[in-house]
Amino acid sequence: MAGPSCHCEHGWVLPLRWIEPPDGPAIALLDQTQLPARETDIVCTDVDALVDAIQRLVVRGAPLLGIAGAYGVALAAARSDDVVGAAQLIARARPTAVNLARGVDRALRAWTDTADPDAVLAAARELAAEDARASDAMAEHGLALVPERARILTHCNTGALVSGGAGTALAVALAAHRAGRLARLWVDETRPLLQGARLTAWEAARAGAPYSVLADNAAGSLFARGDVDLVLVGADRIAADGSVANKVGTFPLAVLAHHHHVPFVVVAPASTIDLATESGAAIEIEDRAADEVTALAGVPIAPDGSPAYNPAFDVTPPELVTAIVTERGVIRPVSRDTVRRWERERSSTGR
Numbered sequence: 322m323a324g325p326s327c328h329c330e331h332g333w334v335l336p337l338r339w340i341e342p343p344d345g346p347a348i349a350l351l352d353q354t355q356l357p358a359r360e361t362d363i364v365c366t367d368v369d370a371l372v373d374a375i376q377r378l379v380v381r382g383a384p385l386l387g388i389a390g391a392y393g394v395a396l397a398a399a400r401s402d403d404v405v406g407a408a409q410l411i412a413r414a415r416p417t418a419v420n421l422a423r424g425v426d427r428a429l430r431a432w433t434d435t436a437d438p439d440a441v442l443a444a445a446r447e448l449a450a451e452d453a454r455a456s457d458a459m460a461e462h463g464l465a466l467v468p469e470r471a472r473i474l475t476h477c478n479t480g481a482l483v484s485g486g487a488g489t490a491l492a493v494a495l496a497a498h499r500a501g502r503l504a505r506l507w508v509d510e511t512r513p514l515l516q517g518a519r520l521t522a523w524e525a526a527r528a529g530a531p532y533s534v535l536a537d538n539a540a541g542s543l544f545a546r547g548d549v550d551l552v553l554v555g556a557d558r559i560a561a562d563g564s565v566a567n568k569v570g571t572f573p574l575a576v577l578a579h580h581h582h583v584p585f586v587v588v589a590p591a592s593t594i595d596l597a598t599e600s601g602a603a604i605e606i607e608d609r610a611a612d613e614v615t616a617l618a619g620v621p622i623a624p625d626g627s628p629a630y631n632p633a634f635d636v637t638p639p640e641l642v643t644a645i646v647t648e649r650g651v652i653r654p655v656s657r658d659t660v661r662r663w664e665r666e667r668s669s670t671g672r
C-alpha cells in the first residue's frame with residue numbers, strides 16, 4: 322500500500338521507518354523501485370507485504386536488509402502473529418546477503434528470550450543504530466585509503482539507501498567529497514536493475530558530489546584511459562577465505578582493476594563477514610527473473626519468451642581484493658589467514 326512520504330530526516334535519507342499505533346504497527350519503506358522518478362513510500366502492515374517488498378527490491382542492500390528483517394520480526398510480534406514462522410519467511414526472502422538472516426535471528430532471539438514485542442522492537446532499533454555507527458567508522462577507515470583528487474569508480478548502490486546511517490562504499494566516497502578529495506565519482510549504471518544510475522546518482526546529486534554515470538561496459542575503456550584511481554564497492558556476503566559476493570558486475574571490475582594496477586577496495590560492516598561460509602563457491606547466489614534482463618522499464622528488448630541468465634550477484638576471489646574496510650579496522654591483504662586474524666583480534670578486544 323502506498324503511503325505518505327517519509328524519506329528524509331535532518332538531511333539524511335530514511336529508507337525505513339517504524340510506524341507506531343494507531344497508524345501502525347507497520348513498516349514504511351521508501352520505494353527504491355520508483356527512484357529517482359518518485360519519492361514514495363510503501364507501508365507494510367504485515368510480514369507478507371514485507372517479504373514481497375524485499376523480493377521486489379523496494380528495500381534492498383545488505384545492511385538495510387538486516388534492519389528490515391529485524392523490524393519484520395518486530396512487526397510479527399506486535400501483531401501477535403506466529404513469530405517463528407514469520408522469521409523463517411523473512412530470512413528466506415533473499416538468500417545471498419547474510420545480513421538479512423542475521424538481522425532476523427537477532428530479533429528472534431529477543432523474542433525467544435522475552436516473549437515481549439517491545440523487546441523485539443528495541444532489538445531492531447538497536448541494530449539500526451549500530452549500523453549507523455558502523456557507517457561512520459567505515460567512512461573514517463576508508464577515507465584513509467582515498468588519495469587526493471581521487472577518481473573513484475563504484476558499482477550498485479551502497480549509500481544511505483542501504484543503511485541505518487550513511488552506508489558503506491558510497492559513505493566513503495561521499496566522505497572523500499566532503500574532505501575535498503573527490504575529483505570524480507564514476508557511477509556504473511549497474512544492469513539490469515540500474516541501482517547505480519537510479520540510486521547512487523540520486524544520492525551523489527543530493528550530496529552535491531561530482532559524478533558521471535557510465536554504462537557498465539564502458540568501465541574497461543575508462544581504466545584503459547587511466548581515469549580510475551580507486552574502486553570502492555560493498556558486499557552482500559564475505560566468506561571465510563575473503564571471497565566477496567556483491568552485485569553482479571563487481572567481479573569484472575576487480576579483474577579490470579587488477580590488470581590496471583588500481584586498488585579494489587570492499588567496504589562492508591563486520592556483520593557481512595560470514596565465517597560459517599568457507600569459500601566463495603559456498604555462497605548461494607540469487608537467480609532472478611528473466612524479464613529483468615529481457616525488458617527495460619517494462620518495455621521488451623528481446624524476442625518474446627527469450628531465456629536469460631540473471632544472477633543477482635557474482636563472487637570476487639580474495640586475490641583480486643586489495644582491502645576490506647570494516648568498522649573494526651581494515652583487512653589487508655585479503656586471505657583466509659588475514660580474515661581469521663582480524664576475527665581473532667576483534668574477539669580478543671571485544672569490538
Ligand code: MRU
Nearest residue numbers: 381382383477479489555556568
Ligand atoms: O540486489 P541489491 O540491490 O540488494 O544488491 C545490493 C548490493 O549488491 C550492494 O552492493 C550490497 O548489498 C552492499 S550494500 C552496502
